[in-house]
Amino acid sequence: MNFEIIADNLWFLLSAALLTIKITILSFIVALFISFIVGTMRCEKIPNSVEKMLSIYVEIFRGTPLLIQLFFIYYGLPSVGINMPGFLAAILGLALNSAAYMSEIIRASINAVPMGQKEASFVLGYNRFQSLLHIVYPQAIRVAIPPLMNSFSSLLKESSLVSVLAITELTRIGNLIYTRTYRAFEIYLTLGIIYFVMTYTVSVISKKIEKRINKAYVS
Amino acid sequence: MGNQILTIAGLNKSFNGVKVLQEINLDVNNREIISIIGPSGSGKSTLLRCICKLECIDSGVILLNGRSIYQKDFAKKPGTKIGMVFQQFNLFPHYTVLENIARPLMTVRRIDKESAIETARTLIRKVKLENKEASFPRQLSGGQMQRVAIARALAMNPDIMLFDEPTSALDPELSGEVFQTIIDLARDGMTMIIVTHEMSFAEEISNRIVFMDHGMVIEEGNPETIFHSPEKERTLSFLKRIRLIS
Ligand SMILES: Nc1ncnc2c1ncn2[C@@H]1O[C@H](COP(=O)(O)OP(=O)(O)OP(=O)(O)O)[C@@H](O)[C@H]1O
Ligand SMILES: [Mg+2]
Numbered sequence: 001m002n003f004e005i006i007a008d009n010l011w012f013l014l015s016a017a018l019l020t021i022k023i024t025i026l027s028f029i030v031a032l033f034i035s036f037i038v039g040t041m042r043c044e045k046i047p048n049s050v051e052k053m054l055s056i057y058v059e060i061f062r063g064t065p066l067l068i069q070l071f072f073i074y075y076g077l078p079s080v081g082i083n084m085p086g087f088l089a090a091i092l093g094l095a096l097n098s099a100a101y102m103s104e105i106i107r108a109s110i111n112a113v114p115m116g117q118k119e120a121s122f123v124l125g126y127n128r129f130q131s132l133l134h135i136v137y138p139q140a141i142r143v144a145i146p147p148l149m150n151s152f153s154s155l156l157k158e159s160s161l162v163s164v165l166a167i168t169e170l171t172r173i174g175n176l177i178y179t180r181t182y183r184a185f186e187i188y189l190t191l192g193i194i195y196f197v198m199t200y201t202v203s204v205i206s207k208k209i210e211k212r213i214n215k216a217y218v219s
Numbered sequence: 220m221g222n223q224i225l226t227i228a229g230l231n232k233s234f235n236g237v238k239v240l241q242e243i244n245l246d247v248n249n250r251e252i253i254s255i256i257g258p259s260g261s262g263k264s265t266l267l268r269c270i271c272k273l274e275c276i277d278s279g280v281i282l283l284n285g286r287s288i289y290q291k292d293f294a295k296k297p298g299t300k301i302g303m304v305f306q307q308f309n310l311f312p313h314y315t316v317l318e319n320i321a322r323p324l325m326t327v328r329r330i331d332k333e334s335a336i337e338t339a340r341t342l343i344r345k346v347k348l349e350n351k352e353a354s355f356p357r358q359l360s361g362g363q364m365q366r367v368a369i370a371r372a373l374a375m376n377p378d379i380m381l382f383d384e385p386t387s388a389l390d391p392e393l394s395g396e397v398f399q400t401i402i403d404l405a406r407d408g409m410t411m412i413i414v415t416h417e418m419s420f421a422e423e424i425s426n427r428i429v430f431m432d433h434g435m436v437i438e439e440g441n442p443e444t445i446f447h448s449p450e451k452e453r454t455l456s457f458l459k460r461i462r463l464i465s
Contacts, residue, residue, distance in 0.1 A: 120309035123271050123301070124375060125327035134326055138313045 005183050006190050009173075016173035017194050023090060023169055024156045030095035031102055031155070032148075038099065039106025040132065054103075061100035067161050069093050074165050090162035098155050102148060109144035110136060142213050149206030153199045160195070170194060222249040223285075224379055224410050225270070230279030232262075232269055232434075239265050240434045243279070247379065247412065252405055254421035254442075255414045257431035258457055263414040266431070267381045270412070271303045283378065302372030302380040306387050308364040310356040310371070316343065317352040320371045327375070342370040346400055362393030366400050373404075380404065382413040386420075398424075418461065422446050430454045 006013070038054050061069065074089040084092070113136050121131040163172035174191040178184055225247035232240040240262045247253055255263050268274040270281060272288060281288045283301065310319050320339035324330045330338070343352050346366040356364055365385055372380060382401065386394035398420050404411065405424055415421050421428060421442065428445040430438045430453075438451045449455050 114307075114309075116305060116307050116309035117311065119273055120303075120305065120311070121323075122273065123303040124323040124371070125300075126323070130326055134322065135311055 001186065002183060003186055005177070005181050006186055009177050012173060012177070013170070013190065013194065016168060016170045017198070019168065020156070020159055020170040021198065023087075023094070023159050023162065023167070024152070027091045027094035027098065027159070028152055028155055030091060031098040031151075034095060034099035035102035035106050038103035039110065042103070042107050043110045044128070058100045058103060061097050066093065066097050066158055067164065069097055070161060070165060086162075086165040086167050090159075090165050090167050094155060094159060094162065097158070098151055101154075102151050105144055105147045105151065106140070109140040112143050113139045145213060146206065146210050149202065149209065152206075153202050156199055156202065157195060223247070224249050224251075224283065225412075226280070226282040226285075227270070228280050228282075230266075230269065230281065231277045232265060232274065233277055238434055240269070240276075243434075243436055245429065245436065245439075247410060250408045250410055251426050252411045252413070252424055253427045253429055254425040255412065255429045255431060256416070256418065256421060256457075257437075258460075261431045262434040263431055264383050265434075267303070267383050267412065267414060271301050271381060273303075300375055300377045302375060302377030304365070304368050304372055304380065304382045304385050306384040308356070308361070308368045308388070310364055310367055312356050314355075315352065316348060316354050316356070316359070316367050319356070319367055320374045323371065324374055338374055339370075342374050343367075345373070345403070346370045360393060361389045362396045365389065365397045369397075369400055369404075379410040379412065382411065382415070384414055384416065386415070386417060416461075418446065418458075430457065432457065 038058070042051065042054055070089065070093040073093045074084075074086060077083070117135055117139065118131055121135045126135065159169060160171040163169060163175065166172070168176075170191060174187050178187050181187070223246055225245070227243055227245040230240055230243040231238070243266060245253075255266070257263055265274060269276050270288070283293075286293065288301075311322075314322055317336065317339050320342055321332070321335040324335040324338060325332060328335075340352070343349060346369060348363060348366060348370075351359060351363060351367075356367070359367065365388075369380075369385075385401070386397050389397065394417070398417075401411070401413070402424060413421070413425070423442075425442050427439060428442050429436055430445060430449070430451075432453050438445065438449060438454045440449075444450075445454065446458065449458065
């Protein structure tokens with residue numbers, strides 16, 4: 001056992017953890033944006049062909065490994081002339097993958113708002129957009145927050161995979177320290193602890209938010 | 220006729236090929252109160268939903284103040300507005316009582332906040348819920364919720380109010396306060412179409428009763444005639460079934 005290696009590289013590891021957080025938050029924001037659009041569209045009357053395309057997107061990204069998606073975006077797309085830096089490929093891959101799951105959460109949450117709410121707003125003269133913005137979303141978001149927090153945790157852990165795109169996030173830095181020192185036990189134990197502390201923090205925050213939502217709804 | 224507010228002529232409506240409304244003709248005069256009665260599934264709700272454009276129709280015309288409700292600029296013109304009150308209230312749970320009434324005015328009519336709140340307060344007083352304006356719907360009784368729903372519809376200043384079984388979701392002792400609110404509206408001269416299973420209320424408040432069965436208007440007339448000496452056999456057997464005439 002030699003934890004001096006960890007102490008020596010602590011600053012290195014913590015800044016890598018910070019990058020992991022940045023990647024997670026950035027791709028989560030992009031995923032939220034995509035999933036709201038996709039989830040909302042799939043609840044509305046849209047042309048069949050568009051609905052088909054959206055459902056293919058969701059099925060493909062949920063039905064294939066994230067690792068393959070990342071390789072495809074970073075190494076595969078250049079063959080058809082689409083080049084992007086590793087960081088962008090990482091954000092895009094993570095966001096597209098999470099959004100496939102999150103759009104289903106958004107869709108289910110919108111569908112959980114009773115039909116009568118839309119009808120009441122329509123009879124009062126709201127147009128579709130006003131009805132979504134003022135009546136449907138505020139109610140759907142309450143339902144969506146707990147599972148979305150869950151998606152955030154998953155994203156945090158899955159961001160570990162973008163280490164294969166040579167991005168110096170937490171896992172990549174751990175691997176680099178390992179190839180210099182060969183202290184697998186200490187290094188990977190530390191990585192696990194850092195990831196756990198991060199996801200645990202997220203779950204504590206999400207429980208607090210859930211409690212607050214429930215309180216507002218029950219009282 | 221001059222004072223006709225709503226005209227329905229030759230209205231047909233089907234769901235997936237099944238005819239739900241057939242050749243409906245109905246004229247509603249200014250300040251008239253019409254109750255629609257009939258067995259479950261006879262198309263009463265569907266008729267109201269067609270009038271407030273929650274359902275599209277197969278054929279026929281619906282005119283409000285002589286103008287088709289399907290005209291493009293229908294909702295924007297003054298004097299072409301329809302209020303709807305649902306069985307399940309459908310209040311917005313994330314808004315307070317005051318917001319339920321004021322927010323639609325701000326969002327749809329673009330009325331500034333102060334005037335919207337002023338209008339909302341006037342209507343809250345009208346339905347006697349002064350001490351509840353800051354409550355959320357979940358903190359109200361069913362009868363109170365329905366009165367808020369009525370106030371919310373009234374805030375849009377409609378020419379006609381539609382009620383779809385406004386008391387069916389309520390305990391009998393709470394129905395009374397909603398009936399009272401509707402009676403107050405009648406006294407103010409509001410034109411109304413009420414779908415209800417409460418026959419004594421219908422008889423008391425209505426100028427005219429419309430009996431529907433299988434998507435058709437079978438018979439219409441004043442309450443006295445319909446309830447005590449209906450012409451049609453189907454009306455009679457329906458009333459017998461609900462034990463009004465033995
Ligand atoms: N969205 C719909 N899709 C298919 N069929 C429908 C739909 N809405 C209503 N119907 C059918 O249309 C017919 C009339 O229904 P409607 O709700 O208008 O009856 P109702 O007179 O209001 O009955 P109740 O007294 O039970 O409320 C019924 O046979 C019903 O099953
Ligand atoms: Mg009905």
